[in-house]
Amino acid sequence: MEAAAGDTAAAETATDGGSNAGVVAPAGTKYTVNGHENWAMVGDEQPSILFDDVLSSYELDGGAESEVGQTMLEKAVIDNADALGLDNPNGRQYESKYFDLVDAGDGNVWVKADRQLVIYWPYPDGITYETAGSYDFDVFHFTGLHREYTTNGEVQAMVNQAAANINNEKGGAASNKTLSLQVEEVVLTEHGIQLIVDQDRYGFSPFVLSWAKKDTGGGDHGGTTYYTLRYESNGGTKYDSERYRRNTLVELDKEPVREGYTFTGWYADKALTEPIDDIRMTSNKTVYAGWEKTGVPDRLNGDDHFAYIIGRDDGLVHPEATITRAEVATIFFRLLTDEARAEYLTETSPFHDVAPDAWYATAVATMEAMGIVEGRAPAVFDPDAPITRGEFAAIAARFDSAPYDGADRFTDIGGHWAAEYINQAAVKGWVEGQPDGSFAPDRSISRAEAMTLVNRVLGRLPETADDLLDGMITWPDNPPDAWYYLAVQEATNSHDYGRKADTVHETWTGLQPVEDWTRYEQ
Incomplete structure (x- = not known):
């Protein structure tokens, strides 16, 4: 032309x-x-x-x-x-x-x-x-x-x-x-x-x-028709409503997160009987999130809420410090059911860098025998190295037998050795990504982050400080206004509890003595 x-x-x-x-x-x-x-x-x-x-x-x-x-x-x-x-x-x-x-x-x-x-x-x-x-x-x-x-x-x-x-x-x-x-x-x-x-x-x-x-009086004055798509997340991640041109086919690719639940997909109806992957915008629409309560893996003890973090000799809990691979293996060892621990208990591991008299030797050997932890190289565990986010997700996911066969849920895990584990843990709501949609699988994890993730896996979730009790163990470096305050208190205090009306969060009902784990750490 x-x-x-x-x-x-x-x-x-x-x-x-x-x-x-x-x-x-x-x-x-x-x-x-x-x-x-x-x-x-x-x-x-x-x-x-x-x-x-x-x-x-x-x-x-x-x-x-x-x-x-x-x-x-x-x-x-x-x-x-x-x-x-x-x-x-x-x-x-x-x-x-x-x-x-x-x-x-x-x-x-x-x-x-x-x-x-x-x-x-x-x-x-x-x-x-x-x-x-x-x-x-x-x-x-x-x-x-x-x-x-x-x-x-x-x-x-x-x-x-x-x-x-x-x-x-x-x-x-x-x-x-x-x-x-x-x-x-x-x-x-x-x-x-x-x-x-x-x-x-x-x-x-x-x-x-x-x-x-634009039409401002209810008649047809020639404007393009747009319809509103509303997301009803049913207690999960909240999303803003979106506007789409008439007849647009919208892919429902949002993956909301809800504490204590696994997302099962979007539904066209409030009764959650019509699962959908996309929706045609022929009118204003609402889609509804479906959820399934996330259970505690069989080999982990979600019933008894005992302290699994003891703190360090200086009287601090060091929530923002990194946590080592040996420490994480020990945490999950402590959280095993008595039956699982007795079945796999061993002091012998294939790792040359785990000394038989190391305080963590039994924990590492037992978790390796269960197939929960792996070395970074043949016969090398690297116990004192900070654990990465990907490694931590892999440990949590290995307790769950359900495979993951969907698309990657984070932008930076394609081709990563832990991608399937990360996806699997994310589906359960155990791990979350970064604000930009990435996961940062090779970044080290802090002690506070580790406690937060462990509490999610076990369903140990006080909702507010009012759910705790006076007289509990407190830490000078865990102030009440810290984002990790509740997670750290949950991880470091043995207590009885009751479930709140939402069946997810808990309220403490009594304090118990801290478990003595030294018998496994001689």
Whole structure:
């Protein structure tokens, strides 16, 4: 399609209040000039954006004119309004443009970036950033449709081919077809209507902006229909409601966490009888989280809440210090049921670096015999090394026989030796990831973190400080306002308890003497 002269803006700048088109390129972006990687641009190191009008007529052979370009594009959007999720398309306004990245010193030299660019489309005449919120805006991208054509019929065929291959997922990946009609994600900013253009979709292809005044009185005034998806987590992780275009298929990939429970999936109904993996937004929807109470593994003692952390000789518990592999083996040894400990009890291990007279020798040997702990190398346990998050998750998961066969639940565990164990422990709610979605499997774990995780495995969960008792053992380095206060008190005090109404949390009912473990540590 033929383009008229347009405005240009430097790639490193946005628009001035939405009056001119702009583009922002990430630092380190590399450019190809006219398809040649080694050609230099005439102008500045940063290219510019050419914001071109798509002409509404085209001169055919013999001088006759036929309506093409803008009219064809808009008609394709209108004709496919249902598939695009666009209501009352004939009641909307349209604007068709090309976005061409060009050499700032020569507008005839086209440039291609090696990564996504942020494009700012100026607000239509009469609309400002302050008033834009009163309008529904949609941007449609005819990917692969360029300007090298010779006849009106060829253009129409290309438009039809693009419209036959629609992706109505906002901001979704472009189709692998050469020509497609893509719905772009838009954000209203003070610089204009923002959209992110992927390098694979960027080039000499047109965009159509469509807008209409929002309906404020209950009638149909041409706006795009959006519906709200609400997540009812039933006591688990809380999620904000989300808005989606009509007919969007939403993948339900959120994995909420609830203390003492295992997430069983999302359901379409409150009674939890219809499990679903995705949902089509044909109206406002609510999905419901299903849960199963996480039981204590058979070989661990979840009934008797005795102290499994004793503190150190200096009278402190050192919650923020790292915890060693030998210490963790000892903790789980203490937490075995009497039957499991008696069945596997041994003082002989295959590890050359675990001395027979070491205080932890029996614990390490017994846990190795159970298949719960492993060495870091053949015959090497590395007892004094800080344990990692991945190693700790593996120990906890080995107490549970249920395999994990889903996708990785964290972004940084693919290919890691402990990935399956980490996923397995996460499903049970025993371990959690970092705020950025990672797990950091090779990072060492603190004593407070270890106590928190052990308490989750055993279901030892006081809810507030009011659930504890006066006269309990306290620690100078475990202040009541510390995030780990309850976990440390639970781990270092032997006590009787009762379950609260939620059947997950506990209230202490009496204090008991601390267990004497020295018989296993001579």
